[in-house]
Amino acid sequence: MLIVMLVPLFIIAILVKFLKPQKKLSIEGKHVVVTGGSSGIGKSVAILAAQKGAHVTILARNIDKLSEAQQEIKKHCANEELIISKVSVDVANYEDVENNLCEVEEIVGPIYMLINCAGMAICRQVEDFTEQDIKTLIEVNFLGTLYPIKAIVPKFKQRREGIIVLTGSQVSLMGMYGYSVYASSKFALRGLAESLFMEVKPYNVSVTLALPPDTDTPGFENENKTKPEETHLLSNTGGLYNADDVARKLIDDALASRFFSYIGFESFILTTLCVGMSPFSSFLELLLQCVALGPLRLIGAFYIIYFDKIVKKCFHNKQIKKEQ
Numbered sequence: 001m002l003i004v005m006l007v008p009l010f011i012i013a014i015l016v017k018f019l020k021p022q023k024k025l026s027i028e029g030k031h032v033v034v035t036g037g038s039s040g041i042g043k044s045v046a047i048l049a050a051q052k053g054a055h056v057t058i059l060a061r062n063i064d065k066l067s068e069a070q071q072e073i074k075k076h077c078a079n080e081e082l083i084i085s086k087v088s089v090d091v092a093n094y095e096d097v098e099n100n101l102c103e104v105e106e107i108v109g110p111i112y113m114l115i116n117c118a119g120m121a122i123c124r125q126v127e128d129f130t131e132q133d134i135k136t137l138i139e140v141n142f143l144g145t146l147y148p149i150k151a152i153v154p155k156f157k158q159r160r161e162g163i164i165v166l167t168g169s170q171v172s173l174m175g176m177y178g179y180s181v182y183a184s185s186k187f188a189l190r191g192l193a194e195s196l197f198m199e200v201k202p203y204n205v206s207v208t209l210a211l212p213p214d215t216d217t218p219g220f221e222n223e224n225k226t227k228p229e230e231t232h233l234l235s236n237t238g239g240l241y242n243a244d245d246v247a248r249k250l251i252d253d254a255l256a257s258r259f260f261s262y263i264g265f266e267s268f269i270l271t272t273l274c275v276g277m278s279p280f281s282s283f284l285e286l287l288l289q290c291v292a293l294g295p296l297r298l299i300g301a302f303y304i305i306y307f308d309k310i311v312k313k314c315f316h317n318k319q320i321k322k323e324q
């Protein structure tokens with residue numbers, strides 16, 4: 001039964017990929033800023049941008065990690081003229097972000113693309129979060145994305161061009177055991193991205209919301225240390241992606257002005273299922289979403305039942321341990 005439903009969905013996914021009109025922008029010779037560019041997905045994105053011939057500025061806090069990443073990015077530059085710069089800044093501090101972006105524009109040139117990758121995850125059951133954990137997650141993931149955008153949007157509007165990428169997560173679209181606070185901070189990015197999309201579209205500025213799945217990065221390694229058993233079991237169902245593949249898809253989708261950027265069939269199911277009032281890139285995409293939504297809801301229900309079983313099993317095991 002499931003296989004019968006999956007075959008048309010595979011066909012639809014392939015059609016979406018190949019039949020959608022592709023209006024590709026270029027970053028060659030342009031200035032690309034990557035927050036969180038010293039590690040993980042952000043670093044892979046920065047390397048790819050340099051390979052595509054962009055001047056790249058990376059933002060993060062730790063200066064040693066920034067310097068190491070800067071050297072690594074320099075090795076991948078499309079040509080020797082490219083400027084690869086670094087800025088040590090906390091993205092959750094608006095004044096510092098605004099001042100540093102102004103300064104770096106004076107040195108490197110006008111920013112054309114802002115890719116927000118700075119972020120972090122802490123997993124716990126809701127009652128186990130400290131007040132500091134909660135503040136940190138909201139500050140880095142939400143304010144740390146909003147502030148660079150707020151600082152750069154007036155310039156993009158004035159220049160009538162620009163590309164903005166926000167990095168959410170699969171849990172920007174669905175809640176998951178252990179992710180109450182992280183998912184809240186990433187859900188907020190969807191509201192921000194959709195609102196921003198409407199505000200900047202008349203100015204020829206595009207917005208992409210990237211929704212990476214579990215990706216092999218230092219950040220993911222740290223996140224794993226905080227995961228309850230249930231979260232480990234639930235996230236193991238999706239597999240682990242490579243940061244370079246996620247980065248390549250992110251840049252491709254942003255340069256094609258797609259609103260959502262996702263990778264893999266599971267993410268296709270999730271994104272289509274949760275499409276709601278999000279912008280569509282073409283009428284073909286819209287049509288395919290309309291056709292796919294019903295069957296996908298059914299597939300989604302299988303996942304919900306499966307996840308529920310995992311959580312119940314862990315609950316029973318804990319009860320038995322308590323009674324022993």
Ligand SMILES: NC(=O)c1ccc[n+]([C@@H]2O[C@H](COP(=O)([O-])OP(=O)(O)OC[C@H]3O[C@@H](n4cnc5c(N)ncnc54)[C@H](OP(=O)(O)O)[C@@H]3O)[C@@H](O)[C@H]2O)c1
Nearest residue numbers: 036038039040041060061062090091118119214215217219
């Ligand atoms: N890896 C995954 O499985 C996964 C899945 C879905 C979504 N994501 C999202 O993808 C993004 C990148 O994740 P990642 O796994 O690549 O993380 P990562 O390897 O830990 O890299 C995070 C980057 O953000 C910087 N950063 C963190 N807090 C900052 C702050 N307050 N100000 C400035 N820079 C800050 C870090 O540098 P400093 O610490 O030196 O500041 C580092 O460069 C995050 O938004 C994450 O939520 C990741």
